[in-house]
Amino acid sequence: MQLATWNVNSLAVRLPQLLSWLESHPVDAIVLQETKLVDERFPHAAIEAAGYTAQCFGQKTYNGVALLTRGAASDVVRNIPGFDDAQTRVITGHYGGLRVIGAYFPNGEAPGSDKFAYKLRWIEALREWLRSELAAHPELVLMGDFNIAPEDRDVHDPLAWAGQILCTDEERAHFRALLELGLVDAFRLFEQPPKTWSWWDYRNLAFRRNQGLRIDHILVSDALKPSVQACTIDKQPRKNPRPSDHAPVLVTLGR
DNA sequence: ATGACTCCCAGTGGGAGA
DSSP states (O other): OEEEEEEOSOHHHHHHHHHHHHHHSOOSEEEEEOOOOOGGGOOHHHHHHTTOEEEEEOOSSSOOEEEEESSOOEEEEESOTTOOOSSOOEEEEEETTEEEEEEEOOOOSSTTSHHHHHHHHHHHHHHHHHHHHHHHOSSEEEEEEOOOOOSGGGBSOHHHHTTSTTSOHHHHHHHHHHHTTTEEEGGGGSOOOSSOOSEEOSSTTTTTTTOEEOOEEEEEETTTGGGEEEEEEOOGGGGSSSOOSBOOEEEEEOO
16 A cells, blocks of 8 residues: 655646656555645546545645545545634545545744744644544554654755754654654655655755755554555656656555 | 745735745
8 A cells, every 4th residue: 555645836737747646656545735726626527537536625825735545535524623724734534444644734934933833833733633533543644744854864954954944943843742642754764865855945956956855754653653665755756847846755555 | 145936816016835
């Protein structure tokens, strides 16, 4: 079984690339972030033609998430229950015996800003909800665009990024607090090529120079950890014309 | 170097992203 996450930065623009990628990577489920589409405009027909059923949760211009599965997902939840939020950032469903959570963490703009405070509150709410989700569903995967580079080795230039948004001690502590619920970063279960990133700035020829960050993650619950066989980042789509600034992350489970 | 690119909604500019 294979799962994936991809911040597509506008599904309207990236739909052809998504369909092409799914042809070459026929994953069982994929979560998308930054679809930037209201649900009325979600391309259900094209996605069904590709063999997937979609659960979407979007808004105009910003944010927006979706869960695509080979068969229908059940027990679908939108956003974080109990956390009042005008932004569409989380979609959860049951599929293949797993609880699958797709999340688009807030960016946070800059340490000390209102958006940074929102980011921290949002993660705290996610964590408290996850605690109960994990209790109810021990076999759980949380994946998406976390907008956090967990360690210096996830940053191309740790000195330049020190204390900057995505790399602050506070954000990293929140990332570790998620792991302490009983989750593990699937990417770090394996030897990985050095300087493997999931996001490269559109500017400054950052991709060509491989100046990126690893901010897109797949966390699996402790119960699933023994079944994880691989976790990779596919940078190929970043080479496309008009690419998303993020690359997809994949996990393979032996089940 | 307070930049750089790309998206969106807008409407020949500006906010947001990371």
